[in-house]
Amino acid sequence: EAAVTQSPRNKVAVTGGKVTLSCNQTNNHNNMYWYRQDTGHGLRLIHYSYGAGSTEKGDIPDGYKASRPSQENFSLILELATPSQTSVYFCASGARTGRNNQAPLFGEGTRLSVL
């Protein structure tokens, strides 16, 4: 069954600390995405990847890095976490063609609190 698995599901970090959010997909999708979801806003794209070894900046990349070591795994790294990065983070995967009838698949989210 197609799946996107995020870990951890919940994380409390201290300001200035390093945080790594992990995402694994078993869909054999080339594309993977990291979004954050904040109250009153739509999902906003942080980083994305077209395949292993590639990472691209999204709309709000400042303060975040990404790593795609393999087709299945895509990580989001906060080198120096700040309270403004408190949010819910979603990973998604999608097929390369991105045709209209192929919906991206989302993980269940990681709730991050930076104190």
Place this chain on the structure above:
Amino acid sequence: KTQVEQSPQSLVVRQGENCVLQCNYSVTPDNHLRWFKQDTGKGLVSLTVLVDQKDKTSNGRYSATLDKDAKHSTLHITATLLDDTATYICVVGDRGSALGRLHFGAGTQLIVIP
């Protein structure tokens, strides 16, 4: 500037009633529009996708319309169930290829009460 606006922000209906959710957007080009359902604490699950200039889709009790001239979409939920309680998110894709970007609305929170 917000390119996808959803209304209402929240909605409470009684089980069995029908409801209509609205989505207005300014995204250009507007290749396709998708409605997602997000249960509390969960990820987004696709309900339907609309592609044509004037399009209609149906998926069980969910039906949707799209008018690209008006840049407007509606999601109708018929005979609501308690399990319909969720946030419904409208997403506009600006291209059909994987290079395209998805533009997300903030969602409509639907609460179905007994």
